[in-house]
Structures are given as structure tokens and as C-alpha cells.
Amino acid sequence: MLRRIQYELSGHLVGPALLRAKEWRRRRSRRGRAPKAGPFGPPLESTRKLKELMSLHYLQGRFADGAVPVAWVTSGFPVELLRPLGFFTLYPENHAAMCGVARTVPELSDAAEKVGYSRDLCSYARTDLGCVATGKTPAGRLPKPDLLACCTNICQTVLYWYKALAQRFGVPLVVIDTPFVYGEAKPHHVAYVREQLEELVSVAERVSGRRVDPQELVEVTARAKEGSRLWGECLATARSRPAPWTGFDGFFHMAPIVALRGSEACNAYYRLLLGELKDRVARGIGGIREERHRLLWDNLPMWFAVRELSTLLAEEGFNFVCTSYTNAWAEAGVRVDPADPYGSIARAYTHIILNQDLTNRLGILRRLARDYACDGAVLHSDRSCKPYSIGQVDLKERLGEELGIRVLLLEADHNDPRAWAAEPGANRIAAFMESFA
Amino acid sequence: MAVLPIHYPKEILTALDILAVEMWGPPGPPRGAAAGRIQSYVCAVVRNALAFLASGGAEVVDGVLFPHTCDSLQGLATQATDLGGWGKAAFVFQHPRGGERASARRFALEELRSLARELEAWTGRSLSPELLAAAIRLHDEIDGCRASLLDGRARLPIGDPELYALLRRGEWLWPEEHLAELRSAVGRLGPEPAQTGLPLLVTGYVPEPMSLLATLNDAGAFVAADDYAAVGRRVVRRNGVADADPWADLISRYLAHPPCPTRGTDLAVRMRHLVSLAEASGALGVLVHVQKFCEPELFDVPAILAAFTARGLPVLVLEGELERSLSGQAETRVEAFVELLRARGRAA
Ligand code: SF4
Numbered sequence: 001m002l003r004r005i006q007y008e009l010s011g012h013l014v015g016p017a018l019l020r021a022k023e024w025r026r027r028r029s030r031r032g033r034a035p036k037a038g039p040f041g042p043p044l045e046s047t048r049k050l051k052e053l054m055s056l057h058y059l060q061g062r063f064a065d066g067a068v069p070v071a072w073v074t075s076g077f078p079v080e081l082l083r084p085l086g087f088f089t090l091y092p093e094n095h096a097a098m099c100g101v102a103r104t105v106p107e108l109s110d111a112a113e114k115v116g117y118s119r120d121l122c123s124y125a126r127t128d129l130g131c132v133a134t135g136k137t138p139a140g141r142l143p144k145p146d147l148l149a150c151c152t153n154i155c156q157t158v159l160y161w162y163k164a165l166a167q168r169f170g171v172p173l174v175v176i177d178t179p180f181v182y183g184e185a186k187p188h189h190v191a192y193v194r195e196q197l198e199e200l201v202s203v204a205e206r207v208s209g210r211r212v213d214p215q216e217l218v219e220v221t222a223r224a225k226e227g228s229r230l231w232g233e234c235l236a237t238a239r240s241r242p243a244p245w246t247g248f249d250g251f252f253h254m255a256p257i258v259a260l261r262g263s264e265a266c267n268a269y270y271r272l273l274l275g276e277l278k279d280r281v282a283r284g285i286g287g288i289r290e291e292r293h294r295l296l297w298d299n300l301p302m303w304f305a306v307r308e309l310s311t312l313l314a315e316e317g318f319n320f321v322c323t324s325y326t327n328a329w330a331e332a333g334v335r336v337d338p339a340d341p342y343g344s345i346a347r348a349y350t351h352i353i354l355n356q357d358l359t360n361r362l363g364i365l366r367r368l369a370r371d372y373a374c375d376g377a378v379l380h381s382d383r384s385c386k387p388y389s390i391g392q393v394d395l396k397e398r399l400g401e402e403l404g405i406r407v408l409l410l411e412a413d414h415n416d417p418r419a420w421a422a423e424p425g426a427n428r429i430a431a432f433m434e435s436f437a
Numbered sequence: 438m439a440v441l442p443i444h445y446p447k448e449i450l451t452a453l454d455i456l457a458v459e460m461w462g463p464p465g466p467p468r469g470a471a472a473g474r475i476q477s478y479v480c481a482v483v484r485n486a487l488a489f490l491a492s493g494g495a496e497v498v499d500g501v502l503f504p505h506t507c508d509s510l511q512g513l514a515t516q517a518t519d520l521g522g523w524g525k526a527a528f529v530f531q532h533p534r535g536g537e538r539a540s541a542r543r544f545a546l547e548e549l550r551s552l553a554r555e556l557e558a559w560t561g562r563s564l565s566p567e568l569l570a571a572a573i574r575l576h577d578e579i580d581g582c583r584a585s586l587l588d589g590r591a592r593l594p595i596g597d598p599e600l601y602a603l604l605r606r607g608e609w610l611w612p613e614e615h616l617a618e619l620r621s622a623v624g625r626l627g628p629e630p631a632q633t634g635l636p637l638l639v640t641g642y643v644p645e646p647m648s649l650l651a652t653l654n655d656a657g658a659f660v661a662a663d664d665y666a667a668v669g670r671r672v673v674r675r676n677g678v679a680d681a682d683p684w685a686d687l688i689s690r691y692l693a694h695p696p697c698p699t700r701g702t703d704l705a706v707r708m709r710h711l712v713s714l715a716e717a718s719g720a721l722g723v724l725v726h727v728q729k730f731c732e733p734e735l736f737d738v739p740a741i742l743a744a745f746t747a748r749g750l751p752v753l754v755l756e757g758e759l760e761r762s763l764s765g766q767a768e769t770r771v772e773a774f775v776e777l778l779r780a781r782g783r784a785a
């Protein structure tokens with residue numbers, strides 16, 4: 001009972017008040033200071049709301065276990081089915097990205113490596129397993145899970161990772177296994193995923209002690225679909241010239257569609273962001289001050305170096321106007337249909353970019369490059385994300401040949417700065433930019 | 438037909454008279470420039486396979502089967518067929534992951550039938566229930582012999598290099614020929630232990646380079662219990678209870694495989710299995726022999742370390758990259774490990 005009160009208060013009363021006070025202090029300390037001149041356009045106003053939304057989520061999470069059922073969930077998991085059961089959902093990938101931005105990954109990874117996890121494993125997994133081992137997190141505290149929910153549509157790595165979590169926490173692990181798609185999914189593949197969704201619901205109902213209300217499921221599904229649509233519209237504003245924001249901004253602003261998908265808070269946020277982006281388009285305000293070249297980014301970002309990279313590029317007039325990663329969250333939800341939640345969720349979550357063949361991937365990159373009028377592309381060859389990176393050497397050749405654009409294959413890692421050679425990397429980017437002269 | 442690792446329905450291939458030739462790499466340096474089309478942080482199995490396929494090394498076969506064993510092999514399957522490297526017939530086999538469930542059973546059956554239909558169309562042959570049942574019986578018998586050899590390892594008077602060369606010939610021989618030589622090896626099992634070395638449990642991916650086995654034997658140890666993905670993890674032990682419907686029987690056979698991380702086996706289940714292997718064989722130490730960058734195997738290493746350390750069994754983790762021979766450094770580590778076990782034995 002006490003836990004529940006703490007949880008509700010942190011989410012609805014104390015948390016928002018604390019965050020408002022923090023924001024007030026921040027503004028006061030900045031009063032009188034002129035905004036820094038730099039290569040970027042004026043900062044997005046919505047960012048404050050984004051920070052508030054995500055901080056509140058993690059703040060509430062500190063009190064979630066014992067108050068409401070808690071699920072740790074992979075980013076590609078059909079979370080729509082957990083929402084009607086009142087789960088607080090924690091996304092270890094999203095949390096690991098936070099650690100990446102906070103540059104705490106080497107320390108956390110070391111802790112994971114100490115118990116035997118190889119440094120060659122996905123750095124999100126190492127970060128998370130390090131957090132679990134040490135209890136260290138920039139969020140203050142993570143709630144313990146009652147359920148682990150993993151979907152193999154992004155990779156099979158998550159299955160091995162969540163098995164380790166299941167052993168550690170001794171709680172049920174539900175796996176939604178999505179067969180890989182060549183062209184379109186075969187009917188028996190979709191039927192298999194659909195059947196697993198039903199199996200998932202029975203486990204999740206047992207854990208939460210509640211039943212899925214079909215009407216609520218329809219509503220959540222409709223909200224998730226709407227969230228994806230809104231997110232897609234936000235991304236699409238970058239087709240304008242200049243793009244009103246940068247692809248790197250998009251990496252941060254995707255947090256709600258990943259972690260709060262299916263909630264009204266998520267959709268309200270994207271309506272706000274979309275309004276601001278449209279306004280910037282109307283007023284000709286760009287994400288960077290002087291947009292001379294428009295680039296496409298493939299794969300996850302390098303969370304620990306987003307600012308440095310975007311500054312380096314923006315200073316020379318280069319903007320990432322689209323990324324295959326942020327785009328994935330706009331495309332998946334479109335297939336969801338509230339009239340047929342189970343069937344459409346099975347289809348939508350099977351047709352995720354990483355669960356489809358390279359012909360499809362090439363098609364997406366080609367389309368993005370054309371739609372967003374890119375004259376170059378950077379393919380981040382992500383050392384610890386094999387599913388996203390295999391094939392990129394060929395994709396680089398194909399994109400260059402077919403579209404006549406310059407393409408750079410940049411080897412790094414999405415979360416572990418130790419795999420990024422900063423100086424040679426910056427030199428490669430500089431040489432890439434010079435090739436546009 | 439060339440077949441990539443690890444698990445695939447060999448019974449269907451046998452029933453359709455298709456010779457499976459497994460491609461574990463092949464080992465050694467990549468045989469062609471196409472290895473450079475896959476980043477160096479991907480395992481050697483996948484990089485070597487693309488190089489081999491793209492350079493025409495597998496021209497002798499008519500088709501390739503890509504089991505969706507892991508992210509990397511899944512990536513290879515689409516890269517080689519969609520972006521170049523393999524232009525002849527290609528098939529995929531996707532197995533269910535995430536534990537035994539009604540959905541997984543149904544999916545496995547559908548997937549097997551779907552693959553069988555594709556292979557029927559490709560070969561122009563028809564897969565009758567009788568042919569399938571006969572193939573299952575053949576593979577049951579093969580596995581029975583392999584199980585006898587592995588379970589009775591200490592009573593077999595041959596060295597590990599010879600035993601593994603025999604077991605691994607099953608990767609490319611016609612099953613009947615392989616069965617004949619397995620039977621004759623089973624005939625050599627004696628009533629008393631013939632191995633005098635220190636017994637080890639070896640778990641890992643594939644015994645490459647094979648010289649590792651000679652190094653172990655020379656150092657005074659032998660593989661008493663095997664959990665290599667390429668060997669022991671593919672030996673099905675069944676009590677001769679066959680389902681009348683060969684398709685249902687095929688599924689039962691599939692589900693009866695020992696635990697394997699690539700099939701998403703629960704960690705506790707796998708650790709229980711490994712511990713029981715060690716106990717039954719009297720293993721005094723554990724060698725974990727994995728491929729660098731192999732996520733399915735590497736993720737289980739901490740659990741293996743914890744399980745055996747808790748039981749007082751030393752563990753050596755050895756990473757390989759399909760080298761042609763064991764590096765001097767790896768050799769020294771193996772020898773030092775065996776020496777450590779020997780010293781512990783003396784102290785005890
Ligand atoms: S970064 Fe790649 S390997 Fe890691 S969890 Fe995400 S999709 Fe999987």
C-alpha cells in the first residue's frame with residue numbers, strides 16, 4: 001500500500017513538482033547568459049518536455065516494484081499486450097543508452113566482464129548486466145522485474161541476454177520468437193507469432209493478477225498506432241530544406257516511442273513536438289544554422305559521442321536528416337490495426353527492419369536517401385550489433401553505385417567508447433566531408 | 438548440399454537422398470576476398486563461409502541450406518543470396534526458440550514440412566512417410582552408436598584425434614557409410630577403462646583446430662564428456678519409442694536434442710545437463726572452447742564458470758577463430774591447465 005502511494009505520488013505529484021523546481025533552478029542559473037553561438041539552430045523547446053517525461057518515467061520506476069507489476073522489455077516487444085495489465089515497463093536498451101550518454105559504460109561493462117561476459121558481446125547487454133551486478137544507474141534505482149519479456153525481432157542476442165536476467169532474478173521469461181522474413185512473412189510464421197502472443201498474455205495475466213480487457217487492448221493498440229504515425233510525421237518534417245532538426249536530435253526524441261509506446265503521454269508529447277517542428281519548417285528554422293549537405297545515418301547512434309559527432313558535422317554544414325534506426329519506429333506501428341489486435345501485432349512485429357532480409361534493408365535506405373534528398377550516407381558499422389552491421393559493406397557499394405551518393409562506413413560501437421578510435425575516426429569523417437568539396 | 442551449422446533436419450535430406458556436406462567455416466584462413474565483405478568482428482565461421490561460397494569453393498554442391506542458428510548466420514543467409522556470393526539454390530531452416538511450448542511444436546512441424554516441400558520440388562523426388570520413417574530410424578541408430586562411443590569414452594582404446602575424426606566424418610559421409618564405421622568402433626568398446634589420462638568435460642562450438650585434441654592427449658588429459666555443438670549436442674538419446682506418425686516422430690527427435698544455447702535453452706536446464714555430464718564422466722576439469730564473437734556460446738560462459746566453480750571444478754575458457762593449428766599461447770594454456778588438474782589430484 002505504502003509502495004503504491006509512493007509510486008503514484010512520484011508519478012503524479014512529487015515527481016513533477018521536483019522536476020519543475022529543478023528546471024526553475026536551471027533557468028535561473030542561466031539567466032542573463034547569452035545562448036552559446038554554435039553551428040546548431042535554436043534548441044527545440046520540446047526537449048524540456050522530453051526530459052521531464054523520461055525523468056518522470058524513471059523516477060516513478062524507482063517505486064514501481066511492489067506497487068505495480070514490473071516488466072523488463074526489449075525495444076521490439078509488443079508492449080501493447082502488457083499495458084492493459086498495468087505493467088510498469090522498463091526498457092534495458094533505453095536505460096543502457098542513458099548510461100552510454102552518461103559515459104558510464106566502461107565501468108559497467110568491466111563489472112560484467114569480471115563475471116565472465118566477453119567484451120565482444122553487445123554493449124547494451126554488457127551495460128545492463130553490469131548495472132544488475134553493481135546496482136549502479138544514472139536513474140537512481142531500477143525496479144526489479146516480475147516478468148522478463150523479450151522479442152527476437154531485433155536480434156537473437158536479446159534472447160541470450162534475457163535468459164541471463166531470468167536466471168539472475170528468478171522470474172518468468174516470455175519469448176516472442178519472430179521468424180526471419182524474406183520478402184513477406186509466410187502465413188505459418190505469422191500464425192506462430194500470433195499463438196505466442198496468446199501464450200504471453202496468459203503468463204502476463206498470471207504475473208499481474210489481472211485479465212486483459214479487450215476494449216482496453218483496442219484502445220492501447222490504437223494509441224500505439226497513432227504514436228507511430230505521429231513519430232513518422234515528426235521525422236518527415238526533415239524532408240524540408242533546411243531540416244528543422246537533426247537526425248541526432250531524433251535519436252533522443254525517439255525515447256517515448258520506444259519506452260512509452262501505447263500511452264497517451266507518448267502521443268501527447270509527439271503532438272507537441274510535431275507542432276514545434278512544423279512551426280520551424282514554416283519559419284525556415286533549421287536544425288543546423290547552415291545546411292549545405294544532407295546525410296543519411298544507418299544503424300544505432302554512438303550514444304557516447306552524439307554531441308561531438310553532430311558538432312563536427314554541423315560546423316561544416318552537414319546534417320543527418322534521416323536515420324534508418326529512428327525510421328524503424330515509425331514504420332512498424334503502421335501495420336497495427338485496433339480491429340485485429342493479435343493478428344496485426346503479430347504481422348507488425350514480425351516485419352521489423354532487423355527481422356527482414358537485406359533486399360528490404362537496401363530498399364529502405366534507398367527510399368530514405370531519395371525522400372530526404374540526401375547527398376551522402378554514413379553507415380555505422382557497429383561492432384557490437386551484428387544483426388544491424390552484417391551486409392553493410394555491400395550496402396555501401398550498392399548505395400553509392402545506385403544513387404551516386406558518397407557513402408562512408410564508420411567502424412565504432414553504439415555504447416562502448418573503448419571501441420571508438422576518436423582521433424582516426426574524426427579524421428575519417430573530415431576526409432569524408434572534404435570529398436564533397 | 439552444403440549445410441551451415443548447427444541444427445537441421447538431416448533426416449529429411451537423407452530421406453530425399455540428398456548428401457549433406459556440412460560447412461563449419463571451413464577452417465583455416467578465409468579462402469577468398471569476400472571475407473572482407475563481412476566485418477572482422479563477426480565470427481570466422483560466417484566470414485570464411487562467405488569467402489568460400491563466393492570464391493566458388495562450393496561449386497561442387499547444388500544447393501546450400503542455411504539454418505538460422507544465430508544473428509550472424511541469419512545475416513549470412515541474406516547477404517550471400519540477396520547481395521551476391523551464392524547463385525545456386527538456397528534454403529533456410531528456422532527453428533523455434535524460447536523453450537518448449539505448444540506454439541513451438543506446431544511451428545517446428547510447419548517449418549519442417551515447408552522445407553520438405555521445397556526440397557521435393559527442387560529434387561523432383563517425393564518424400565513418403567515410409568522414406569521419412571526409415572531415415573529417422575537410420576539417424577536414431579547413428580545417434581545410438583555415437584552416444585555409446587561418447588558415454589563409454591573411457592573404455593574406447595583410441596585417442597581423441599582418432600575418435601573425433603571418426604565422429605566428424607558424419608558431417609559429410611553418406612549416413613549408411615558413417616553408420617558402418619560407427620558400428621565397428623562401438624565393437625571396440627572394452628569392459629574396462631582404456632583411458633588413463635585426466636578426464637575433462639569439453640563444452641563449446643566445434644573441435645577446430647583438431648590439433649587441440651592431440652595437445653590435450655599429449656598433456657595427459659582426454660575428453661571424457663563432450664558438449665561440442667558440432668558433436669555431443671547433436672546426439673539424440675531416445676529410448677527407442679518412435680511415434681507412428683513420422684512427422685510427429687521427427688518433432689520428438691528434434692525436441693530430444695541436448696540443451697543448446699542456439700535453441701534458446703533455459704540456462705538452469707543447460708547447467709544441470711553440463712553438471713550431469715561432468716558427474717557421469719568423472720571429469721576433473723572443464724574446457725570451454727568457443728569461437729571468438731560467438732554470442733550464443735559466449736553469453737553462457739559466466740553461468741558455466743559459476744556452476745563449476747561452485748563445485749570446485751577448474752574451468753579454462755579458450756577462444757578460437759578456426760585457426761589451422763593451435764597457437765603456441767593456446768597450447769601453453771592447455772598444458773598449464775592439465776598440469777594444474779594433475780597437481781590438484783596429487784594434493785588431494
Ligand atoms: S544493439 Fe543490436 S545486438 Fe544489441 S540488443 Fe540491440 S539489436 Fe540486439
Ligand code: SF4
Nearest residue numbers: 480482507509728731
Ligand atoms: S560460431 Fe557462433 S556466431 Fe558464428 S555462426 Fe556459429 S553460432 Fe553463429
